[in-house]
Amino acid sequence: MGRTMAEKVWDAHVVRRVEGEPDLLYIDVHLVHEVTSPQAFDGLRLAGRTVRRPDLTIATEDHNVPTEPGPITDPVSLTQVNTLRANCAEFGIRLHPMGDVEQGIVHVIGPQLGLSLPGTTIVCGDSHTSTHGAFGALAFGIGTSEVEHVLATQTLSLKPFKTMAIDVEGELGPDVTAKDLVLAVIAQIGTGGGQGYVLEYRGSAIRSLSMESRMTVCNMSIEAGARAGMIAPDETTFAYLQGRPHAPSGEEWDEAVRTWRTLPSDEDVTFDEHVRIDAASLTPFVTWGTNPGQGLPLGGQVPDPASFGDDNQRMAAERALDYMGLTAGTALRDIAVDTVFLGSCTNGRIEDLRAAAAVIKGHHVKDGVRMLVVPGSARVRLQAESEGLDDVFRAAGADWRLAGCSMCLGMNPDQLAPGERSASTSNRNFEGRQGKGGRTHLVSPLVAAATAVRGTLSSPAGLVR
């Protein structure tokens, strides 16, 4: 019987398999950042252990870093960053710190450096590690105890995932992006629908996506409860990777590509679950509630909690409307925002900035609205500046910032004030995610830009000149 891509990658990394125990899986690349690693390094020191493969480990500073020039002023953030620096120096791990040209959000720099390769296993103490599955890697987030386990052994003890195929056939309409697609998937299967599964996104709509868009889709897999999402590598993948600093070259490139071509799921394979979505039926999608599954097409209205049959969903909707300060029946397009955030590991790549700039060019951010544009990495920022995108955003009245996680989770000074409402290209609309009492609507970069101009949740229709 055939195997899925996830099963092929899994099988190729089994170090030890014993009946009744989890498999011991080898990890090809371990990405590290300042928030989830200090206790892991501390654990190594306490046990007198070393890092087994510093040459398969790489670190960057992203969650705490300020996005305005200057040093970290919060002493607790500074301690965390300094702790990472000391740990990397002590254990011999390469670090891309603030100010380094390769610094950025961990899930933006991995692909950029050519470290995220098809058929590999990639982990990081961060749930959005699912991003790297866009390359056909098996990539997933881990907790700090597992970070310590990987540092010490370069392996993880894991039970196999189930597999779910998400087939998206057809063509996406105008102004409909990868973000809208994945928000629609999450609304359909729910925030718990993917628990225990690896999602494999397939179909003509997925194949036609750029690598940046595929990363957006895989990034949000965790919001459906799945630890990993994958997309089969193809010519688009190879073209993105060739020539990147850590990608193979010469004869090794050819050998790698030969291996990568064997990765896609076999024709005769059976997935444990199967979801089908018609790409042509999708429209710009936004969230109205406090989890990423509470989303609707932008043309819709805030739902009436009474319309939910399930008691838990109804209670969740009631709580969400109360927290979000919304009334059932309000047109989503009538919701006014205070802040627009363009960035994050979901939508902080160059393609996202280009798309938003094309909408906002020649317009101005609405009075009373602030817009933060935070590139996903220093390289993305430099690329955008070389294309003049920074000037487009600045001319429109937006703030052009330095790279980092920023307002996606507000560990740095970029936060919403209580009661403030944002349209955000990030990945989580949880209560307080972007600042205590802050209210988040998840949107695509196109909707973010249009919303900045109009001041209310908007599609870009009629704005692009």
Place this chain on the structure above:
Amino acid sequence: MDAFTTHTGIGVPLRRGNVDTDQIIPAVYLKRVTRTGFEDGLFAAWRGEESFVLNQPAYRAGSVLVAGPDFGTGSSREHAVWALMNYGFRVVISSRFADIFRGNAGKQGMLVALVGQDDVELLWKLLENEPGTEVTVDLVAKTVQAKDVVCRFEIDDYTRWRLLEGLDDIGLTLGHVQDVETFEQARPGWLPVTTPA
């Protein structure tokens, strides 16, 4: 890790579903570099509400949390487990847990007990009607008992064994280091390294 066999403590009914890790501990509380002291961030936003369950004296010393479905969704932060444990929780009972949260709990010796939603409802009712009621969770027998409410919970055999024995995962794996070395020798040469190209 301390071994876990059985625990008895005050049950806390948390009548909410989809309790994500940003609710368990918001990001601004994640900046410590230790594994302790996170109890101040536990349910930080809700602790400000007078009606929140942990603000009621009868539940304040609780150690068995009974929560709605999809507990621990969202971020991979193990700080969520540390915050619960630093506060004093030893067990979380729910009808559905997020995968990463469940794994993190197992590594720290906090028991995550999976029961049916009907049993959660029975426990909620009992704990709300009789605040301060103790719940006994027996990992050997895989049972939850509070007064006349008795139910079985699910946990995978491997995690149960590790918890009962209080075993350290890294120590277990390092016992198989020979297998790791053998695997490494067979890895293709084109796989990337992070050292300067």
